[in-house]
Amino acid sequence: MRAVVFEEFKTFPTIKDVERPKPRAGEVLLKVAGAGACHSDVAIYNDFEAGGPGAVPPPFTLGHENSGWVEELGEGVEGFNVGDAYLVYGPIGCGHCKACSRGQDTYCENAAKMPYLGVGLGRDGGMAEYVSVPARNLVPLGDADPVAAAPLADAALTPYHAIKQALPHLAGGGKYALVIGLGGLGQIAVQILKALTGATVIATDMKEDAMRKAEEAGAVTVSGGEGQAQRIRDITGGRGVDAAFDFVGVGPTVQTAAASMARLSRLTVVGIAGGTLEWSFFTNPYESVVTNTYWGTIEDLHEVVDMYKAGQIVPEVHRFSMDEALDAYRKLQAGEISGRAVMVPHGS
Template sequence: MRAVVFENYQTFPELKDVEKPVPGPGEVLLKVAGAGACHSDVAIFQDFTEGAPGAQRPEFTLGHENSGWIEELGPGVEGLNKGDAYLVYGPIGCQHCRACSRGQDTYCENAATMPYMGVGLGRDGGMAEYVRVPARNLVPLGDADPVAAASLSDAGLTPYHAIKLALPHLNGGGKYALVIGLGGLGLLGVQILKALTGATVIATDMKPEAMAEAERLGAVTVPGGEGQIDRIREITGGRGVDAAFDFVGVAPTVKTAMESTARQGRCTIVGIAGGSYDWSFFTAPYEVELTSTYWGTIEELYEVVDLFNAGQLEPMYTTYPMDRALEAYQALVDGKISGRAVVVPHS
């Protein structure tokens, strides 16, 4: 079968012929419907070096954002039907620590001893015609389109988890939320905020087309650049937003998020671009929570699918056939993707 393979650090991936995987005990083989191309993949093959935090040892098939139909059941798997469509919860922890027992493999207490972080993260992923995954990591899609849903496993789950944790700051009337970065995660973040809260959503980006999409989804937009923070504070009557979500994570966006947050607000850094922030008691708003999150729980992915099936989430994506999968990654590197690029191996 064909697969997009990460072969070495700081080396662009290759489209190769590899062996079709065989599901082991407790696993299933999925015929991949859609595989989302994520900036985390770019970090894997472009930014990381051996031994760096987050680096995964090559080689393996990329793709941690997957959907598909059950093709084959591994030994011991019962209660699942061939041909049914599922979304894949990507993280894989030890499955016996406290974090894994609550479905939060992202915070596995034994992560340092695991040979990989998840599907497509050290272990062969779904940027291929077929992928094997633990049956426990499947979330049913019902009659939903698995191609449209593919990006929800990360681009939907990650903002959902961050926003859900911030809900106490957004309860009540007259609340404001800020979304910085309107890529695949940010645009879904706007929709999740609209679905879960009554807050006014302010969205900002450097791309006019991304802001136009955010406006269509109900956000008030502010262009990036000079005067950005002043404009955000003007919309909020001068006090700042109750919850800010930075889906980029470079130093300037972290600074914008913090300087736009009201006293006793919450500022969540979701993007993993490695930016730093110079905190000071006298410049940071009093009692602001500056925090980070990573992905989410499998239970929350069920909730994301519920929102999708209820018509409250509309992923923005562009499909690519498998023979153009490398073009999808190049477009991602070049910043030419709006929303998500989803590779469709069996189109």
């Protein structure tokens, strides 16, 4: 079968013929319906250094946002029917620590001892014709379109988890939420906030077309540049926002979010661009929390799929064939894709 393979750090991936995986005990082989191309993939092959923070040693097949149809069951697996569609929960932890027991493999206590971080993160992922995954990591899609659902595994799960953790700050009337960065995750974050809260959603990005899409989803937009934080505060009557979500994570975006916060608020940095923030008792709004989140739990993903089926989350998907998979990554790097590029290996 063909697959998009990450072979060396600082090297663009290649499409190669590789052996079709065989599901081991407790695993399910999926015929891939869709695999989302994510900026995290670009960081894996383009930004990280061997042995550095976040680096996952190659070679392996990329793709951590995956959906597919059951093709074959491994030893001991029951309760799945060949041909049924599933979404894949990407993180894979040890399976027996406290975090994994509650379905939060992202925070596995034994991650340092694991041979990989997840599907498409050290273990072969779904940028291929077939992928083998633990049966536990499958979330049923029913009759929902699995190709359009593929990005839900990260582009929806990640903002959903961050927003779910911040919901107490958005409960009640007169609340404000801020979304910084309106790429694939940020656009879905606006949809989730509108579905789960009554807050006024303020969204900002450097791209005008991205802000127009956020407006269509119900957000109030603020352009970047000088005075950005003050314009955000003006919308709130000067008080500041109750919850902010930075999906970029560079220094200026983190600082803009921090300057926009109200007292008793929560700022969640989701983007992993390495930005820093200087904290002071005299400038931080009282009891305003700055935190970060990474991906989400498998329970969260079940809830994301429920929202998708209800029409509350509608990912913007651009489909690419296997022959076009590398073009998808090139366009992603060049900033030419809004929404999510999804590789469809078996046709539309």
